Amino acid sequence: MDKFIFKCNKNEDLKNTSNIALQNNESNNEVLNKQIFGDADNPVNEIPISRLEKKDRIDKGPYQPKFDFPRTIIGSKYRSFQIEWYNKYYNKYSWLEYSKVLDSAFCFYCRVFCLNDPATKGHIDFAFIKKGFKNWHRANECFRNHEKSKGHQHSVSSWSGYTKDKSIDMLGHDESKISIAQGLFLDLVDLVSKYDPTLKDHLTNGPQNALYTSGKIQNDIIISISNITS
Numbered sequence: 001m002d003k004f005i006f007k008c009n010k011n012e013d014l015k016n017t018s019n020i021a022l023q024n025n026e027s028n029n030e031v032l033n034k035q036i037f038g039d040a041d042n043p044v045n046e047i048p049i050s051r052l053e054k055k056d057r058i059d060k061g062p063y064q065p066k067f068d069f070p071r072t073i074i075g076s077k078y079r080s081f082q083i084e085w086y087n088k089y090y091n092k093y094s095w096l097e098y099s100k101v102l103d104s105a106f107c108f109y110c111r112v113f114c115l116n117d118p119a120t121k122g123h124i125d126f127a128f129i130k131k132g133f134k135n136w137h138r139a140n141e142c143f144r145n146h147e148k149s150k151g152h153q154h155s156v157s158s159w160s161g162y163t164k165d166k167s168i169d170m171l172g173h174d175e176s177k178i179s180i181a182q183g184l185f186l187d188l189v190d191l192v193s194k195y196d197p198t199l200k201d202h203l204t205n206g207p208q209n210a211l212y213t214s215g216k217i218q219n220d221i222i223i224s225i226s227n228i229t230s
Contacts, residue, residue, distance in 0.1 A: 038100065041057065041060060042099050042101055043098070043099045043106040043108070043111060044102055050191060050194065051186070051187045051191075052188075052191050054112075062086065062095060062096060062108035063098065065100055069098075070103050072136070074136060081103070081134075081136060085105075085140075085143070086098070093143050095107050095108050095109045095152075099132060102134075103134060104131075105128070105132065105133045105134065106128055107146060109156055109158070109159045110124075110125065110129050110152055111129050112155070112158075114129060114152075123149060124151050125146055125149055125151055128146055128152075185213075185221075189203070189213060
């Protein structure tokens, strides 16, 4: 999926969307309701829900484009995003990503791991997850404060655990609904359910104690396949 489409006014000039300089959160929300064309990995787009697509997006890492960043007047000076903030050479904020659509910065780790984790409830910094940050004159100060937040530290820990264990297992290490390490079996079931209405209805509306997706059922299926192919 190379492009992602949002709702937009027909008279909007789509060619100029990458240079939009937003002044407040209300303006950010307005842009999200317009139709613009952009890279699907741009942080203005939400992380995919499908586990396989989500894993693919996570493996790509933070969205860190390199170009001439737009300048905005803040106070009496022109300010802009600085590429060295996420440049590995400067060893600064590896978690940082930038949206060309919103001219705003986001935290990749928190976008992936923070929202659906009960452990971070009440410690979510929405400026770096949903709204986008663009107070460039206070960037380093705010970036450092974000790194100290409980939600960010927990997300970094989750990211570290994910990168250390990227093996493809048939059975997952954690098969809870919010986990991204549920195993290949449940990943495939989730993917097929997007195109099979019968399976989707079974998973959504069927008895939760009779979904036939447990580890025991998965083992029985593996054994049956082995018996047929051997």
